[in-house]
Structure formats: C-alpha cells, structure tokens
Amino acid sequence: MTAAERNKQTIADLYAAFGRCDGDGMAVCYRDDAVFEDPAFGELAPGEAVEMWRMLTERATDLQITLVDHDAGERTGSAHWLADYTFQTGRKVHNDVEAAFRFDDAGLIADHRDSFSLNSWSRQALGLPGLLLGWSPLIRVVVQKKALAGLREYQAGKPSGA
Secondary structure: OOHHHHHHHHHHHHHHHHHOOOHHHHHOOEEEEEEEEEOOOEEOOOOHHHHHHHHHHHHOOOOEEEEEEEEEOOOEEEEEEEEEEEOOOOOEEEEEEEEEEEEOOOOOEEEEEEEOOHHHHHHHHHOHHHHHHOOOHHHHHHHHHHHHHHHHHHHHOOOOOO
8 A cells, every 4th residue: 555545544534433423543543743723723732633533522412524525645635524513502513624634654644734614613603603703813712712621621531541
C-alpha cells in the first residue's frame, strides 16, 4: 500500500469510527501530539483532539456522519463531511465541513483543520441569538469559550491515566 493509499484509508477509518460514535476508534487515527482546529473549539493543545472526539461521541444521541468525499497524498489529505445531530439546546444541526489533514510517516494524523460556516452553525444550534449574532466575531469567542469549558470539564471528570 502506498503512503497516499494508507493516508486515504486513515481518513475513511476516522469518519467510519465517528459515524459509530467510537471515540477510541477515532483516537487510533491520530498521533499522541496531534493538533486540531475548527471554528467551534479553536486550536486545541497538542493531543487534545482525541479527548474532544471522545467527549463528542460519548455525548452524542442521534449523530449521523456522512463522508461525502476524501482524498490523500503522501503527506496531506482532505475530506468533505456532513454531521447531522441535535445540539444541547435541543435544536437540529446540519453541519457541512471541509477538513484538511497532515500525516506523519506512519500514516497517523499529525494536524487536522476543519472549516465550516460558524454563522450557519450558530443559526441552527443557537436559534435567535445565533441568527442575530452569528456573523459577529463575538459569537466565535462565546462558542469557543463554552466548547473549551465543556472539554475541560470532560477531561477533569476522567480518572488519571485514562
């Protein structure tokens, strides 16, 4: 198997595990020190991506993931994926995401950057406040602060060494 084929398989494995709500299955696709960034969480510290995925998959009740398209070369890859779920506000969300990846020599994800419209996401997830402020940089600050607080709370509730 070539590096490009291996990296493309890693992307497929990542989203298959996500669709099964298998945070541990997602974690094996990443380096221990992988970096992740998206509009909701901002840039996470190295290694926090796997904890974020575990938290999101453990808390999911009706998550549906669709890997629309993906490709990879020897060092980089990309994916177009969709997420449909109910946000903690009780509102339905359809998120259309573009992902960019960088891989290490073993085919593990070293860097993962998701991009999506925070304006569109906030209108769906937050209702009227998102509709009124979704365009504002303020909403990004508020959403990231709340998302990171949720991740910190999740991490604090885990036993040492887990």
